[in-house]
Structures are given as C-alpha cells and as structure tokens.
Amino acid sequence: MATLQDFTGYAPTWCPGCGDWGIGMAIKTALVEMGFTPSSLMVTFGIGCSGNMNDFLNAYALHGLHGRSIPTAIGMKLANHALPVCAIAGDGDCYGEGGNHFLHACRGNHDIKVIIHDNRVYGLTTGQVAPTADKGYPSKSTPSGIIEVPIDPLSLAITQGATFVAQSFAGDLKHMSEMIKAAFNHKGFALVNILQPCVTFNKKNTYPYYMQRVYKLDGTHNPQDKISALQRAMELHEEKFPLGILYETTRKTYHEEAMNNVATPLLSQARYTDFEALSDEFV
Amino acid sequence: MKYTWKIGGEAGFGILTTGSLFSKIASRRGSYIFDFIEYPSLIRGGHNTYDVTISDTPVHSLKEGVDVLICLNKETYVLHKSKLSSTSRVVYDPDEFTPEEGVIRVAVPFTKILAELKGQVIMKNTIALGASLAIFGADLTELLSIFETQFKKKGAEVISMNQEFAKRGFDMVIQNNIKDIIPALQKKESGKKIVLNGNEAFSYGAVAADCRFYCAYPMTPASTVLTTLAAWGKKTGMVVRHAEDEISVINTALGASFAGVRSAVGSSGGGFALMVEAISLSGITEIPLVIFLSQRPGPATGMPTWTEQADLLFAVHAGHGEFQKIVLAPGDQEEMILQTIKAFDLADVYQVPVIVMSDMLLSEAHKSISFEKIADFLKTYKPNRGKLVATAEHGYKRFAVTDDGISPRLIPGDPNNFYQANSYEHLEDGHTTESDIERIKQVNKRARKMNGYLTSDFILPTVLGDLKQAKTVFIGWGSTKGVFLDAEETAKEKGLSVAFMHFSHVYPLSKEKLSPLFADTTKKYILVENNSEGQFGKLLRMETGISIEKKVLRYDGRPLTVEAILAEA
Numbered sequence A: 001m002a003t004l005q006d007f008t009g010y011a012p013t014w015c016p017g018c019g020d021w022g023i024g025m026a027i028k029t030a031l032v033e034m035g036f037t038p039s040s041l042m043v044t045f046g047i048g049c050s051g052n053m054n055d056f057l058n059a060y061a062l063h064g065l066h067g068r069s070i071p072t073a074i075g076m077k078l079a080n081h082a083l084p085v086c087a088i089a090g091d092g093d094c095y096g097e098g099g100n101h102f103l104h105a106c107r108g109n110h111d112i113k114v115i116i117h118d119n120r121v122y123g124l125t126t127g128q129v130a131p132t133a134d135k136g137y138p139s140k141s142t143p144s145g146i147i148e149v150p151i152d153p154l155s156l157a158i159t160q161g162a163t164f165v166a167q168s169f170a171g172d173l174k175h176m177s178e179m180i181k182a183a184f185n186h187k188g189f190a191l192v193n194i195l196q197p198c199v200t201f202n203k204k205n206t207y208p209y210y211m212q213r214v215y216k217l218d219g220t221h222n223p224q225d226k227i228s229a230l231q232r233a234m235e236l237h238e239e240k241f242p243l244g245i246l247y248e249t250t251r252k253t254y255h256e257e258a259m260n261n262v263a264t265p266l267l268s269q270a271r272y273t274d275f276e277a278l279s280d281e282f283v
Numbered sequence B: 001m002k003y004t005w006k007i008g009g010e011a012g013f014g015i016l017t018t019g020s021l022f023s024k025i026a027s028r029r030g031s032y033i034f035d036f037i038e039y040p041s042l043i044r045g046g047h048n049t050y051d052v053t054i055s056d057t058p059v060h061s062l063k064e065g066v067d068v069l070i071c072l073n074k075e076t077y078v079l080h081k082s083k084l085s086s087t088s089r090v091v092y093d094p095d096e097f098t099p100e101e102g103v104i105r106v107a108v109p110f111t112k113i114l115a116e117l118k119g120q121v122i123m124k125n126t127i128a129l130g131a132s133l134a135i136f137g138a139d140l141t142e143l144l145s146i147f148e149t150q151f152k153k154k155g156a157e158v159i160s161m162n163q164e165f166a167k168r169g170f171d172m173v174i175q176n177n178i179k180d181i182i183p184a185l186q187k188k189e190s191g192k193k194i195v196l197n198g199n200e201a202f203s204y205g206a207v208a209a210d211c212r213f214y215c216a217y218p219m220t221p222a223s224t225v226l227t228t229l230a231a232w233g234k235k236t237g238m239v240v241r242h243a244e245d246e247i248s249v250i251n252t253a254l255g256a257s258f259a260g261v262r263s264a265v266g267s268s269g270g271g272f273a274l275m276v277e278a279i280s281l282s283g284i285t286e287i288p289l290v291i292f293l294s295q296r297p298g299p300a301t302g303m304p305t306w307t308e309q310a311d312l313l314f315a316v317h318a319g320h321g322e323f324q325k326i327v328l329a330p331g332d333q334e335e336m337i338l339q340t341i342k343a344f345d346l347a348d349v350y351q352v353p354v355i356v357m358s359d360m361l362l363s364e365a366h367k368s369i370s371f372e373k374i375a376d377f378l379k380t381y382k383p384n385r386g387k388l389v390a391t392a393e394h395g396y397k398r399f400a401v402t403d404d405g406i407s408p409r410l411i412p413g414d415p416n417n418f419y420q421a422n423s424y425e426h427l428e429d430g431h432t433t434e435s436d437i438e439r440i441k442q443v444n445k446r447a448r449k450m451n452g453y454l455t456s457d458f459i460l461p462t463v464l465g466d467l468k469q470a471k472t473v474f475i476g477w478g479s480t481k482g483v484f485l486d487a488e489e490t491a492k493e494k495g496l497s498v499a500f501m502h503f504s505h506v507y508p509l510s511k512e513k514l515s516p517l518f519a520d521t522t523k524k525y526i527l528v529e530n531n532s533e534g535q536f537g538k539l540l541r542m543e544t545g546i547s548i549e550k551k552v553l554r555y556d557g558r559p560l561t562v563e564a565i566l567a568e569a
Helices: A018-034 A051-055 A071-078 A091-097 A099-108 A151-162 A173-185 A207-213 A226-238 A254-258 A275-282 B015-028 B074-083 B110-117 B121-135 B141-152 B155-174 B198-208 B223-236 B246-258 B269-285 B310-317 B334-352 B362-363 B373-380 B438-456 B480-494 B511-518 B533-542 B562-566
Strands: A040-046 A060-063 A084-092 A113-118 A164-169 A192-195 A212-214 A241-248 B002-010 B033-037 B047-055 B068-071 B091-092 B104-107 B193-198 B215-216 B240-242 B263-267 B289-295 B326-328 B353-359 B368-371 B420-422 B462-464 B472-477 B497-504 B505-507 B524-531 B548-553
Touching: A018 A051, A018 A113, A018 A173, A018 B110, A018 B198, A040 A051, A040 A071, A040 A151, A040 B353, A051 A060, A051 A084, A051 B240, A051 B420, A071 A091, A071 A099, A071 A254, A071 B215, A071 B240, A071 B246, A084 B326, A091 A099, A091 A113, A091 A151, A099 A151, A099 A275, A099 B246, A113 A173, A151 A164, A151 A226, A151 A241, A151 B438, A164 A173, A164 B362, A173 A192, A173 A241, A173 B091, A207 A212, A226 A241, A226 A254, A241 B263, A241 B462, A241 B548, A275 B193, A275 B198, A275 B223, A275 B373, B002 B015, B002 B074, B002 B121, B015 B033, B015 B141, B015 B193, B015 B368, B033 B362, B033 B562, B047 B074, B047 B104, B068 B074, B068 B121, B074 B091, B091 B121, B104 B155, B121 B141, B121 B263, B121 B505, B121 B524, B141 B155, B193 B198, B193 B223, B193 B362, B198 B223, B198 B289, B198 B362, B215 B223, B215 B246, B223 B420, B246 B263, B246 B269, B246 B480, B263 B269, B269 B353, B269 B420, B289 B334, B289 B362, B310 B326, B310 B505, B310 B533, B326 B334, B334 B353, B334 B373, B353 B362, B353 B505, B368 B373, B462 B480, B472 B480, B472 B533, B480 B524, B505 B533, B511 B533, B524 B533
Parallel strands: A040 A060, A040 A084, A060 B420, A084 A113, A113 A192, A164 A192, A212 A241, B002 B068, B068 B091, B091 B104, B215 B240, B215 B263, B263 B289, B289 B353, B326 B353, B472 B497, B472 B524, B524 B548
Antiparallel strands: A164 A241, B002 B047, B033 B047, B033 B368, B193 B368, B326 B505, B462 B497
C-alpha cells in the first residue's frame, strides 16, 4: 500500500499559511486512504498556485495550460477509463479562463473529479481579482472594486448537469479528504469546491472570515433534492458557506455513452481493420 | 476525351446530392471523374452549381467550359451561358425558357412531368439525372439500383416513384435528341475505383492509421470530417467528440494522446486559430497530435464556402515559443489518404504536432481513384508508434536526453513508474526547472528531432515533366497538384517546354536536398498559389534561401486553372 511519502514530490513553494498546503495534504491523504498509488491514476493541472502542485504530487500527470485542466482530463478518461482521472485547478483557472469547459463538462457528466482551489484572487500573478470575488472587492486590476457580481460555481454546476457537487474548506483537513474520497467514489462528474484563504493577496476572505461563516450540512439536508441544494448553494450571496455534499445524483457517464465497447478501455481495444468494407462506401 | 457536366439550381434543392450521384454512377460505369461544387454560405436561396468532368483516363481538375448544362432554373442558363460552345448540350424546361441559338437544345419538360406524376419540385433532380445519363449514352442500371438501396426503408412505392422520374427524364432524351448523345459513359471494365473528397480521404486515412479519438467543432470546410468519422463510429469504434469550442477540442485530444491513444482534431482557419496555444503545449510536452486544417478564404469569417491557400505561414508559425512541428499538404485524394496515415506515424515517431493541410477545393471536390494502390498499402501497413512503450524500468525519465532527441514515451498506467508531461520547461524527469543548463539541454534535445525527420522522412517535391529540359518550371503545393497534372497533359499536347514541382512536405524544408532542384538559373521558375502573397515562396526563401520572383496567384476564392498557369509558360 502506498504511503503519503509515495505521493510526495518536491517541497511545496506555496506561501507559509496558504490554504494550498492543506488542500495538497488532503488530496494525498484521500488517495492513500482509497488505496491508490502514484501509478494508478491520472491528474491534470491548470496554471496558477494550485497548478504548481504538479511538482509536489506524484502521479501520471499533465500540467497543461491555464484554464484547460478539464478538457485534458476528459481526453484522458475517454482514452483509458480504467484509470481514475482528477483535474486540479484554481477558481480563476476553472471558472474564468476555462468557464466554458466547466459548464459543458457538467452537461456531459464526464467521469472526472474536479478539485478547485477557490481563493477569490489571482495569487501567482500577484493579486488581481478572480471571478469568485465579491462585488466591490478592490484588487490590483480593479482598484475601484470589481463591477461584476461573483460567479456561483455550485449553483452553476448543479444547474448544468453535474452529478456530484460538494464544498469544503482548506482549514479542515479531515472534511476535505472525506469530500475528495466521496467525489472519487461517485461515478460521473464530481466537483469539490474548496474555500481557500490566500494569506498574501486576499485580506478579506481569511481563515477567521471563513471560520465565522462556514457550517457543515447535517442529516437534515437531502443531497438528492436539487432545489434544496440550489438554495444552499446560493447562500453564497449572503456570505454563508455550506460544507459537505450539496447535490448528488446518478446518470450514465459520457464514456459509457460514447463508446461502442465500454468493457475495454479505448487504449486496449483491437484495431479496426476492415478497410475494404469501409471503402465500399465510396464505390 | 474529357467532358464537363454542370447542373445548376436554387440552393436547398438537392444539387449536391444530384452531383455526387452523377459522379458515383460515372465511376461505377468505368469512367474517371473530378467534381467541384460552388455554393454560397446559405442553407436556402442563392445559386448552387455542381460540375463533374468525366474521362476515360484519370482526371485531376475540372475541364474548362461546359459540355452539358442542366438548367433546373433559368438563372442557371443566364449565369453560365458564357461557358457554352456550339457543341454544348443544354437541358432546359421549355415551359420556363428557351436557350438562344448556337447550342444543342435538349428540351425536358420538368414542370409538366412533375404535374403529371404529382412530384415535389425536388424530383426535378431525378428527372435531370435520368436525362443526363441518356445524353452520355449510359443506361439507368446504376441509378435504379441506387434508389433501391437508398430508399429501402421507405418502401417499394418510394423506390418505384423515384425510378419513374428518372425514366421519364431518360426517355425524353432518347425520344427527341438521340442524335445528340455523347457516348462517354458507356459501360467499361475497370478495377475497383472509389469516389471521395479530401475530407473523406482524411477520415479514411485516420481510421487506417488506427486513430481512435477525433475531436472537433464544426467549421466549413472541415466539418464533414467530424460527421464522417462520427457516422463510422459504430463500425470503427472510434470515439468522436463534438466539443464546446476548439480550445476544448485540442486540449481534449492532447489528454487522450497523453493517455496513449492516437488522436486528431480538425478545423478551418478560425477554429485552428483558437487551437494555437495548445499546439505550443503539444510542442513542449512532446505529446503527438495530428491536426487537420482545411483552409478557406479569410481573414476572419472571409468567404466560408470558397477556396484559398492562405493559412500556410500561419500553420507553420502556429504557437508561441520555439518548438518542432511538421506540416504536410497532400495534393489529391490518394495522397490525402497515404499522407494522413504517415502524419500519424510522424507524430508518434517524432512526438510532435503534425498539421495536415487541405482547402475547400481538396476537401469538397470528389475524385475517382483506383483502390488497388491503397489496398496494397494497407495489407502490410502497421502503425509506427515510434518510441512508445507500455512498461519501463523503475526510474524512467520521460524527457531523457538522447542522441536523436526522441525520448521513450511511457503509456500512463505502468505500475513501476509515474511522470508528468509539463508545460513548464522541465528536467528529464518532467519536474519544472528554470535552470539555464537544463533549459538548453531540453531545447537542443527537441530541436534534434527534426534532423531525423529531414534525413529520413522529408520527401522532395513530385516532379511532373522533364525538369532538366524544361525552360519554365512551375512550383506549387497542396491542392494545386490537380491542376498541375492536367496542365502537364495540356502542355505536352501543345509542345510547351515546361515542368512542375509539387510540394506535399512543406515544413520543415531541407535546404541541402532542395537546392539542386533550383540550381539551373537559366530556367524561368514560377510560383503558383491560391493566395495573394505567394506564401510558399516566402517559406521557401526563409527555409532555403531560394527566391522565386515570378508568380501566378489567384485569390478570388476560386481554384487555379490550367489556362491561367500555361499562359505564363
């Protein structure tokens, strides 16, 4: 069985106190507890502080372009669905630059696990506003405050067809790894949005800010109830943050519908060679 | 002898189907064809035409002029009468109009037949097909059997109704114009021939090369690769994804290729432009990918349904930073099949993006080719996946520095290893680096890959005619091959001292191998391109120092012609 050490690559370069440390540890903990090894899964990274985890987490990985961790993950899953596939990205990465991919991946119910570091700011480019920031949030790129209202990723995912939508908090290691495990155990598109303080550039959404506003969903919340899930998700606009599985349902995954023969991964299937028959279409 | 048949009518009334049926039937009867459709970027309204040149010998471009004009409306006659000669047959509806003197008139009362047999307007096409086959001395065997297959599900009544319309058109010609028949489509024995356009050729090549994943977003004139491969999916097992945009398209394909499956994407200029950042990703991560780029006139939306070769320099330079790529530009359907297969091999062997270029002319024009050569090739063809491995020793390094610059590529899943393909500059094991020494190592490693390509896989231009003797040498690339082949034939007939060089391996170019071909400075070298700037000329000069001053350029959205080229000889 693999250990935390097996998944550990280079020492992280995140700022001391950054929420990414907790997220990185939660991912590794979940992977170990699920019995994975670095050779038994594929991971995609976007670009940003979150994407820099490429050097800190051992796995078969593709550290691609800003905003594109979801499409690369989709391609991996279609090519070899025998391996679990996880996309690790930031809020600007996934909801800004890659927003279009995000909502269409929800629609497709691609069997990928999407873990978002939601810190409401652009850290790696030193403090511009993110699409998750509250209206009026001042930043280097919006000195008079951001004009747009924040994107609501959980509602967006639920309404666009995601089959698993959860939220967690970077200050709660155990909760994060539980949510990540639940996402991996779910068959279909799974979003885990992790609220993450950026101690360097975001002076508003700090650890104390979240400590006062997060709460855990209990047995009274029914994740099968879409309307109730949406109501919880939209508490974002009242600065209340439910933690846990907001929504979960079942639907056939994209690769199950797209493949002729889902019993064998595309990678391992026999080559098609009936070229004569195919050419008859042109006679 | 070559003859050009042209049918015209209102867009949305089945001209495309009718034209391609005529091509198929001509090929089944043993003739060779080349066809081309002209249509505006509309679904209904506007004027559509479909031209088919038929011949007993292979034909590579449309023969100028019109020998048989099928007018489904008066507009067809008005717009194209300038292309008629005294021997041209004009099929028209005497209740609608009568052509002027000076052509051979073939009256077919479409409106009356429709009224009598209670047919919809679209059935005019069927009457026209029957009449066309009669004019060329064919019988209706192939057409009647096509209807039987095509309308099998719709039942016997629909089959016999269609057959009836075709017979009426056929009988009209036999009854009234039997002396005007051109016996060009009498049944001839020939080996298996296939009639396909460039997009179908790319699709066929992709399947043959064992491409298992194709991703695209529709864009004219590349869309039919997506629809063709999707239609074949149940048979071939290929997974075809119509993604939300071209950025998703290429990144999805790179994910699939990373996981070990041969993958391809396709688009036209605008969609290709959206893919450019990820082409650069393919370069640094050394993930193989085949990109089909079918050009149309730009900039921006340009003229979507017309033809141009104006994206060559864009393709060659697509992507930020310095990295390796290969650009191929097959000249016709046969080359498109064979070079598409080669493109997948090159992508795997050199671990680079390979762009296969087409344009509206090649993508949409059908041509009949002998299947024998393709079949022979496929009998022995095995995909060459280069240094792809399923397992490796523990401690494997994805970007290991090697003499030929190519590192073994491990399919993810080997239980002894893991690695990352990294868009940042990286160490041999894939981890990010900003070290000056490691940077230079990786840049040089990647660059060395092209030495192997230029030595072993770069193909010199195809030479038509006697290059040594010729006073004038025409140089072209991509879809101009067709018009070169026909121009060579015409030049021979006229006794012109010309030769042609057709490039299909357009980037990178080998100075060493190409210089001898341009050594004789007493010759007149003329560049022939379907664009306004002579882009291949610029590329040739950039890569080899060879400079060609004289040019035949066409950039009105229409294909080049034999006449325009030979006028410069």
